[in-house]
Structure formats: structure tokens, C-alpha cells
Amino acid sequence: MSDDHHITEVAGTGVPIPGDDVxxxxxxxxRFMKEVTFDNMADYLFYDARRNDDGELGDHPLDRFDGANVAVANANFGCGSSREHAPQAMMRWGIDGIVGESYAEIFRDNCRSLGIPAATADHETVVALQEWIEANPDGEVEIDVAAETVTYGDTTVDVAIDDAMQEALVDGIWDTTTLMYANMSKVERTAADLPYVGSDG
Amino acid sequence: MSERTLYDKVWERHRVTELPNGQDQLFVGLHLVHEVTSPQAFAMLEERGHDVAFPDRTFATTDHIVPTEADGRERPLVDDEAETMLSALERNTAENGITFFGLDSDRQGITHVVAPELGLSRPGMTVACGDSHTATHGAFGSIGVGVGTSQIRDVLATGCIAADKQRVRRVEVEGELGAGVGAKDVVLKIIGELGVDGGVGHVYEYGGPVIEALGMEGRLAVCNMSIEGGARAGYVNPDETTYEYLRGREYAPEGEAFEERKVYWESLRSDDDAVYDDVVTVDVDGMDPLVTWGVDPGQVIEISEPVPAPDAFTDRTDREAAERAYDHMGVEPGESMLGYDVDVAFLGTCTNGRVSDFAAAARVLEGRTVADDVRALAVPGSETVRAECERRGLDETFIEAGFEWRRAGCSMCLAMNDDALEGEEVCASSSNRNFVGRQGSKDGRTVLMSPGMVAAAAVAGEVADVRKYLDDDRPAGGGVEGVAD
Incomplete structure (x- = not known):
């Protein structure tokens, strides 16, 4: 991703990923993390959940809504392991933005690092959107990052995007390495003031 | 200044500046690296032509993919993918001047076991690692956070993460623990009461008489599972237990410097009148050992309790989660978990892979044997732990009982090596996650419990009450004051 990449909106067809605490x-x-790049991660997305006992793909939403760009999830999505492989796999599969009831913090941070807007809305709003996608698999869902709205069909609903994520995406400064590298002299001063740095290792 | 928590003080000292997006740039004083989440970060660093900013504050070990069978650790590793990851870490650490405890080191092991026991994790630090269980280091009164790979790149390049300051919830643990009940039971109880997403947006400060009475290894187990309760970090204020644990450790300050540092550490403790965003009390008095019955760590009961009925949950999402759990685990509401058939017993991990954990299990196994149809693995959290257990002769107890005594690694916690469940096997596990598929089989089933309970399950061939196997009143939960650590 480029260092200077404004993301003010993402749009495309949707895919519901139902269930809390995914x-x-x-x-x-x-077992699919044993690779030193993220290149193949899309192939492993929801690998076990999508397959039957014979290893064949079934009717998992990702297979019914192939080509979708906006995932719609429920509460505490992305909990557990910190692996960036998870949002990397979603991104590489084609997901550009997520609407959900809530996210685990590390997952949300990873989305921010990757420039994937992760918007939140209440349960009823999310379920209504999931149901609409089921009924309108070819319908467009648009997340307006700046306005904090989601539009589908004739409906526009308010969503929330945390301030830091919104600011970073809209201003195109979500590459934190570049941002923080500009402050290295201050970093050196902060480090030097800590009793444990540089003394005993 | 008064009214401040340890979290406030540590944050303030490590805060570099505010970033344009409103987040704080926070200096990371200890960066722990392992083979699975770092190679892409090193590659990104190289692409941009950055050096590692603080190689002296960065330590690496290999844990997730390493074989734990003694004869499986010859290089090159049989598993090509694992060999590639290990080689990448060797190259990345060598090129960047980072200390690496590799397979040939007697300090190799799980990051969250190695850093504490070497005295690398100390009070008042900020610790980051590409692993969600970095909260473990909070046991010393430090702030440990798990980060993703892009954030690892940030830490490598700048020694910093971009972070939002969280709210602080004081978790006051009251009561008295009975025999056979310990730190693992305490943290499972906390997660059960506060929920798997109860800690989102919060840092947990664990305190109260029960936490204060725990030894360091018990506190490490409690802080380790903060993330299972949704809290990215959790900590315990440092005290004499902390300082005595650190004294004499390889990387800890020595002599006069140690005493000086102790004064500083003491000043970091939350003030008596510290202001918390939230205070909750968890009463563990007379609590029975806990086991999970479902597919998240919050689906947990005391062993005397029945699997809850759907209508026991007032929350819709909890009810739906329960329905999924009954189905996957093959349990019925109202049933007891006692007697639930077990195929595999797994001891180890960054939660319960320390000496006191193996000592607690060994007390149960002494003079007993593992049930015929149970596959039992004891996997030390580090080679240091393994050596100490062997010095005490604990390995013989495990081997005589019918356990396989392995080398250090993450092993069956997430099954990135050969240690995995097969088919619908049930595992009595001292690990931290009972998620569907976590232990390597999508149909596998995990029952989380303390090390003593794992040993009891191994002997019984089914979920059992560890207290039936204790000949005296010594605790078996691991990490309790006076026990082995």
C-alpha cells in the first residue's frame, strides 16, 4: 500500500459473516501461518468453516457472496490471537471494509494498519444490513468513512468509526511507521529518560 | 502527584508525543520477537531501508513451530515450512544484531515464559510482541500488549507503537482459595464473570488479597489470560514477591543497582487513592476448580456445577454462543462435566508451562498412571523450565506415569507443529483457548483447566476433580505462594 493513500469510502457487494466472538x-x-509472506493468505480464509468433512466448499457466506467487498459481522469480531494474517486474508480475498457490532482491539488495530475501515453499528442495524445482503446479493453497500454512514439500497444509516482510524484513513496517514519515524529524536530522549534503557540491557 | 494508577505512570514515562490522528506514540522498552509473526515485518523494514532502532531492547526466541520431540529438533527441520520460518528468524536476528535464543540455546522457549524467567520483564516497562498473550508480562507491573505484524514493523523501525490510552478497571479478587484451586481457576472465574469481551477498551489491574498471595508464576498465569477476557493488557502492582523473584535473574540489575531500582519500582505502584474508571470485585472464596464446557474461555463452570441451560443466559449473544457450544462439545444443559471422556491430556503453554505448574501436576501423578486410552503430553514452557524440572526429578514422575516428556515450545496450544488433536478428540488442556479448531482439528474439543486438573483427567481418562487426588492440603493450581516458585 502506498504511504499516501486516502480512504474516504469503500463500496461493493456485501457478505454477511454472522455470529458473535468470531x-x-x-x-x-x-496451521496456515507457516509462511514467511502474506501472499497466499486469501486461500486460507475461514478455511475449516467453509469446508465439509470431504474438504469440499459448501454454502458458507464467503462462497455464496464471492467477489464481495464489504463484510458485515456481529459482536467482538476478530477476538483471540493477534495474528494480522486474519485481516490480511480478508483484504487479499477482496474485503475493503467491515461493518460490525464491535471488534477485538488488536484486530481493529490491524485493520487500521492495513487501511481497512472497521465501522460499528448496533445489533439491529447490523442484522438489518445482513438480511438485506442475503436478499440483495448483487446490491451495493457503501461505507462513507468521512461521513460515518453506510448506504445500501434506499437506506442510509449512521455508523461509528473510531476517531484515530477515521482521521488516519481520511487524511491518508495511516502508515504509522512513517509518522513515528519523523519523531526519532524525541524517541531517543524518552528512551534516555527511562532508568532501564541503556544501563543493564 | 497522587491519584494515579501504575498504568498512568508507566504510560506517561513512555509517551513520546501525540500523533496527528490523536493517538499517542508510545516507546516500547522490551520487544519480544518470534518466528511466526515477524518475517513479514522484517521484510517490510528491509523494503523501506530501515534499521532496527533498538536492537538492544529486542529479544527473539522460537516457539510456535518448533518440534517438541527431542529427536525432531535436528536441522534442517523435517517440516520445510517450519525450517524456512526458523531460518528467516535466524537470518533476521543476526543481520540486525538481535539476541536470539534459538533451538541450540538452553534458554529457548515460549517468549512469555523466557522473558520473565531471564529477568528481561521487569516493573514499569512497556512490552510488545506479535502475540496476544503479551499481557503476561504485566505480572511484574509492566504494560504488555500484543500487536499485529504491521505494528511489529513499527516497533522494529521506531521502537514505538501508536496506541490509545485505555480505561483502567481494578479487578479486586477476594476470598480464600481452597486446596486444589489456584491461579488458573482464578482467571477462568474472572473471565466467566466479566465475559470474553468484558475487557475491551480496558486494562485490568488485578489486586486484592488473593492476587497478593499468589507467587509470580500464578500472577503470570492470571495476566496471561487478560486477552481471553477482552483486555489487551493486565497487570499486578509490583511488591516484595515481584522483587524477590527478580533478584539474581540473568538480566536483572545486580547489587546496589537492584536496590536503587527497587525504590523506583515501588514508586510506580498505583497510588492508594488512585482513580479507576471502574472497580469490580470477584469473590473466589471456597470456589471449586473450574473447567470450560464450551468453545470460548468464558463458557466456564465450577466443577460442581452443571452445564448451564440456554435460559440461564439473559444476554441474547450468550444464549446463541451456548447453543453453538453444546453442539460442538456434545454436551447437554444440566449435565456435569465430571466424567466427560478425555483422549488427550496436555500440560504446558505460556499460561501454565512453568515449574510450579509441573510440580502441581506431578503431585497428582506421583504413584499413579495415565489411563490406557489417554495420550498425555508434558511440554515445558522453556528449556530453562525443563532443566529445573529435571533437576527436581519431576520428569521421572511424568514419564513413569505415562506422560511424554517433551522439549520446549507452544506445542498443542495451537498445533503449528506435529502436536495436534485428531478428529473429534477431547483434550484436557492447561492452555488458554478452547476455540473451535484451535488445537489442530476442526472437530477437536478442548476443555481448559488448571495443571492439577489436567493431571487428574489424565489419570481418570475423563474430567475429574483434582481434589480427589490430593493426599494433603497443598494447592494444585500452580503458582500459589509457597509452591515451587
Whole structure:
């Protein structure tokens, strides 16, 4: 991703990923993390949940809504392991933005690092959107990051995007390495003031 | 200044500046690195031409993918993918001047076991690692946070993370623990009461008489599972238990410097009149050992209690989660978990892979044998733990009972090596996650419990009450004051 990449809106067809507490082991099973790049992660997205006992793909939403760009999840999505492999897999599969009831913190941070807006809305709003997508698989869902709204069909609803994420995406400064690297002289001063740095290792 | 928590004080000292997006740039005083989440970060660093900013504050070990069978650790590893990851870490640490405890080191082990026992984790630090169980280091009164790979790149390049300051919830644990009940039971109880997402947006400060009475290894187990309760970090204020644990450890300050540092550490404790965003009390008085019955760590009961009925949950999401759990675990509401058939017993992990954990299990196993149809693994959290257990002769107790005594690694906690459940096997596990598929089989079933309870389950071949296997009143939960650590 470029360092200067404003993300003010994402749009496309939707995919509901129903259920609370969907953990990152389910999104990306650990056995597929034995690779030194993220390149192939899309192939492993929800690997076990999507397959039957014979290893064949079934009617998991990701397979029924192939090509979707906006995932719609429920509460505490992305809990558990800190693995960035999970949102990397979603992104590489085609997901550009997520609407959910709530997220685990590390997952949300990872989305911010990757420039994936993760918007929140209440249970009723999320379920209504999931049901609409089921009924309108080809319908467009648009997340307006700046306005904090989601539009689908004739409906526009308010959503929330945390301030830091919104600011970073809209201003195109979500590459925190570049941001923080500009402050290295201050970092050196903060470190030097800590009793444990540089003394005994 | 008064009214401040340890979290406030540590945050203030490590805060570099405010970033344009409103987050704080926070200096990371200890960066722990392992093979699974770091290679992409090192690659990104190289792409941008950055050096590692603080190689002296960065330590690496290998844990997730390593074979735990003694004869499986010859290089190159049989598993090509594992070999590639290990080689990448060797190269990345060597090129960047980072200390690496590799397979040839007698300090190798799980990051969250190694850093505490070497005295690398100390009070008042900020600790980051590409692993959600970094909260473990909070046991010393430090702030440990798990980060993703892009954030690892941030820490490597700048020694910092971009972070939002969280609310602080004081978790006051009251009562007295009975025999056979310990730190693991306490943290499972906390998660059961506050929920798996109860801690989102919060840091947990664990305190009260029960926490104060725990030894360091018990506190490490409690802080370790903060993330299972949704809290990215959790900590215990440092005290004499902390200082005595640190004294003499390899990387801890020595002599006069130690005494000086102690004064500083003491000043970091939350003030008596510290202001918390929230205070909750968890009463563990007379509590029975706990086991999970479902597929998240909040689906937990005292062993004397029945699997709850759907209408026991007032919350819709809890009710739906329960329905999924009954189905996966094959349990019925109202049933007891006592007698639930067990195929595998697994001891170890960053939660319960320390000497006191193995000592607690060994007390149960002494003079007993593992049930015929149970596969039992004891996997020390580090090679240091293994050596100390062997020095005490604990390995013989495990081997005589029918356990396999392994080398250090994450092992069956997440099954990135050969240690995995097969089919619908049930595992009595001292690990931290009972998520569907976590232990390597999508149909596998995990019952989380303390090390003593794992040993009891191994002997009985089914979920059992550890207290039936204790000949005296010594605790078996691991990490309790006076026990082994």
C-alpha cells in the first residue's frame, strides 16, 4: 500500500459473516501461518468453516457472496490471537471494509494498519444490513468513512468509526511507521529518560 | 502527584508525543520477537531501508513451530515450512544484531515464559510482541500488549507503537482459595464473570488479597489470560514477591543497582487513592476448580456445577454462543462435566508451562498412571523450565506415569507443529483457548483447566476433580505462594 493513500469510502457487494466472538483462529487457522509472506493468505480464509468433512466448499457466506467487498459481522469480531494474517486474508480475498457490532482491539488495530475501515453499528442495524445482503446479493453497500454512514439500497444509516482510524484513513496517514519515524529524536530522549534503557540491557 | 494508577505512570514515562490522528506514540522498552509473526515485518523494514532502532531492547526466541520431540529438533527441520520460518528468524536476528535464543540455546522457549524467567520483564516497562498473550508480562507491573505484524514493523523501525490510552478497571479478587484451586481457576472465574469481551477498551489491574498471595508464576498465569477476557493488557502492582523473584535473574540489575531500582519500582505502584474508571470485585472464596464446557474461555463452570441451560443466559449473544457450544462439545444443559471422556491430556503453554505448574501436576501423578486410552503430553514452557524440572526429578514422575516428556515450545496450544488433536478428540488442556479448531482439528474439543486438573483427567481418562487426588492440603493450581516458585 502506498504511504499516501486516502480512504474516504469503500463500496461493493456485501457478505454477511454472522455470529458473535468470531475468533482469528476461525478466520485464519494457525496451521496456515507457516509462511514467511502474506501472499497466499486469501486461500486460507475461514478455511475449516467453509469446508465439509470431504474438504469440499459448501454454502458458507464467503462462497455464496464471492467477489464481495464489504463484510458485515456481529459482536467482538476478530477476538483471540493477534495474528494480522486474519485481516490480511480478508483484504487479499477482496474485503475493503467491515461493518460490525464491535471488534477485538488488536484486530481493529490491524485493520487500521492495513487501511481497512472497521465501522460499528448496533445489533439491529447490523442484522438489518445482513438480511438485506442475503436478499440483495448483487446490491451495493457503501461505507462513507468521512461521513460515518453506510448506504445500501434506499437506506442510509449512521455508523461509528473510531476517531484515530477515521482521521488516519481520511487524511491518508495511516502508515504509522512513517509518522513515528519523523519523531526519532524525541524517541531517543524518552528512551534516555527511562532508568532501564541503556544501563543493564 | 497522587491519584494515579501504575498504568498512568508507566504510560506517561513512555509517551513520546501525540500523533496527528490523536493517538499517542508510545516507546516500547522490551520487544519480544518470534518466528511466526515477524518475517513479514522484517521484510517490510528491509523494503523501506530501515534499521532496527533498538536492537538492544529486542529479544527473539522460537516457539510456535518448533518440534517438541527431542529427536525432531535436528536441522534442517523435517517440516520445510517450519525450517524456512526458523531460518528467516535466524537470518533476521543476526543481520540486525538481535539476541536470539534459538533451538541450540538452553534458554529457548515460549517468549512469555523466557522473558520473565531471564529477568528481561521487569516493573514499569512497556512490552510488545506479535502475540496476544503479551499481557503476561504485566505480572511484574509492566504494560504488555500484543500487536499485529504491521505494528511489529513499527516497533522494529521506531521502537514505538501508536496506541490509545485505555480505561483502567481494578479487578479486586477476594476470598480464600481452597486446596486444589489456584491461579488458573482464578482467571477462568474472572473471565466467566466479566465475559470474553468484558475487557475491551480496558486494562485490568488485578489486586486484592488473593492476587497478593499468589507467587509470580500464578500472577503470570492470571495476566496471561487478560486477552481471553477482552483486555489487551493486565497487570499486578509490583511488591516484595515481584522483587524477590527478580533478584539474581540473568538480566536483572545486580547489587546496589537492584536496590536503587527497587525504590523506583515501588514508586510506580498505583497510588492508594488512585482513580479507576471502574472497580469490580470477584469473590473466589471456597470456589471449586473450574473447567470450560464450551468453545470460548468464558463458557466456564465450577466443577460442581452443571452445564448451564440456554435460559440461564439473559444476554441474547450468550444464549446463541451456548447453543453453538453444546453442539460442538456434545454436551447437554444440566449435565456435569465430571466424567466427560478425555483422549488427550496436555500440560504446558505460556499460561501454565512453568515449574510450579509441573510440580502441581506431578503431585497428582506421583504413584499413579495415565489411563490406557489417554495420550498425555508434558511440554515445558522453556528449556530453562525443563532443566529445573529435571533437576527436581519431576520428569521421572511424568514419564513413569505415562506422560511424554517433551522439549520446549507452544506445542498443542495451537498445533503449528506435529502436536495436534485428531478428529473429534477431547483434550484436557492447561492452555488458554478452547476455540473451535484451535488445537489442530476442526472437530477437536478442548476443555481448559488448571495443571492439577489436567493431571487428574489424565489419570481418570475423563474430567475429574483434582481434589480427589490430593493426599494433603497443598494447592494444585500452580503458582500459589509457597509452591515451587
Amino acid at each position: 475468533d482469528t483462529d476461525r478466520i485464519l487457522p494457525a
